[in-house]
Amino acid sequence: MAEHRYRVDVVWTGATTDHRSYSRNHEVLATGRPPVRGSADPVIGRGDPERWNPEQLLLASLSQCHMLWYLHLCADAGIVVVDYLDQAEGVMNSQQFEQVTLRPRVTITDGDRAEQARALHTQAHQRCFIANSVNFPVNHEPDIRTE
Known part of the structure; x- marks a missing residue:
């Protein structure tokens, strides 16, 4: 590699x-x-609430990496995605992240391919470099919609 x-x-x-x-x-x-x-x-x-903090940036990295792999896999499979919104959330204790949950709401053009579109989230997770680099669970709760 x-x-x-x-x-x-x-x-x-x-x-x-x-x-x-x-x-x-x-x-x-x-x-x-x-x-x-x-x-x-x-x-x-004691940080500035108008600036990004490292915890938000880690969460954003996980969400972005998953989305980019997901869009790639959908394009390869011929599934047309027209909208993607992830409302990601991380849970941290005083020492470390315990888990992150990605909640992508994905809109596709072909409702007959909704289950295939949902399944591609598993593959995107397996390929995401960032998710493969962290020591806590990254969960997925996808919501597939049709245009």
């Missing part, structure tokens, strides 16, 4: 004079892309 490498820069400036007062705000940068404005979770890490 080919090796793929990814690089991001996480940039923070400030002064850590005391753990209550320093800014958690930072930027995630990658060549040729707009910056992601990051911070800590405001509830547990």
Whole structure:
């Protein structure tokens, strides 16, 4: 299997004079892309609620990876997807994520292929690099609709 490498820069400036007062705000940068404005979770890490936190970004990565594989598999199978919305949710205790549940609502054009479209979520999960890299369950509750 080919090796793929990814690089991001996480940039923070400030002064850590005391753990209550320093800014958690930072930027995630990658060549040729707009910056992601990051911070800590405001509830547990004194972060800025208007910025993305690492927990949200992990959840987004799982959801995106699943969606991209799912769309690929549907295209290969000739299933036309016209809308996809995932309302993903993660549950974390004080130390780690316990589970993530993806809830993709998918609209396809051919109702006769709804069960096949539902089954492709299992294959998408098996192929998702991010889901294969985490140590907690990633569950799926797909809702297949017809246009």
